[in-house]
Amino acid sequence: MALDINETIEGSFQLVGGNFANAGEASSQLKHALAELGVDEGIIRRAAIATFEAEMNVIIYAAAGWLRYYISSDRVRIRIEDMGPGIEDIELAMQEGYSTAPDWVREMGWGAGMGLPNMKKNSDEFKIDSVVGEGTTVEMTINFP
Amino acid sequence: MQNHKDIDNKLTLKEIAKILEAEVIADSGNSDINIKNACSADMMSAVLYYHTPNSLLITGLTQPHVIRTAEIAGIKSIVFVLDKKPDARTIELARTKNISLLSTSYCMYTASGRLYKAGLPGCLYK
């Protein structure tokens, strides 16, 4: 079901490392934007979950970052770019259960090593690039059927 | 484990509160909604991975991002175990998201067991 929109609808959010209080704000707003456009509930949930996991990784591991989304008639694209330590071994990081989260993060309920697999599972297209010492970029696309 | 999808056992939040002798901390006016399954977890990504919408979340964590996780996952009700209670800000966040909050003195194992015995299945399909 393609949406009846001509222009791309964009949103952009600044993410700050360690700022747990605002965690989820970007995903929540994307969720509402998609709901307003009448996107299917299951699709909205997938987009929200993928976005939330990406948002949390920036807040937990990076110093700062940007999250941008682009809604067009047939899909939503989400791009998350951070300035942080980067990921040395992406293949390893993508494995279910792999996590370097310290204890204080685990005590908050993160660090199961499921975030990246969760993003991939919920996206139709998933791309991750990382440069150690510089940062990580994740790009996800979810198509509207 | 068997697929629970076809088992037609539901509990309302009101019944769940009774079974767990739980205190209602935030009542979002959905205490008569049927809850079909539950998920016990302290890891938020596990909730996001295995949840089904309208599941009950049983957890020991009370931070605001637990409410966010529930919102994102489409979870409408949360039970905090071991008498844990979130702070006022978190309760307020739950209210604005229409999520009901309960607190029980049972531990996660016992709370889950009591609900399972009452006919509420898990939300895992494997």
Ligand SMILES: Nc1ncnc2c1ncn2[C@@H]1O[C@H](COP(=O)(O)OP(=O)(O)OP(=O)(O)O)[C@@H](O)[C@H]1O
């Ligand atoms: N933006 C990032 N910057 C630096 N490292 C990252 C980033 N995202 C993920 N990682 C690394 O990849 C690992 C796996 O990430 P993933 O999101 O799958 O799991 P997690 O964050 O450890 O736990 P969960 O997401 O289940 O709470 C992390 O522990 C971390 O080492």
Ligand SMILES: [Mg+2]
């Ligand atoms: Mg993660």
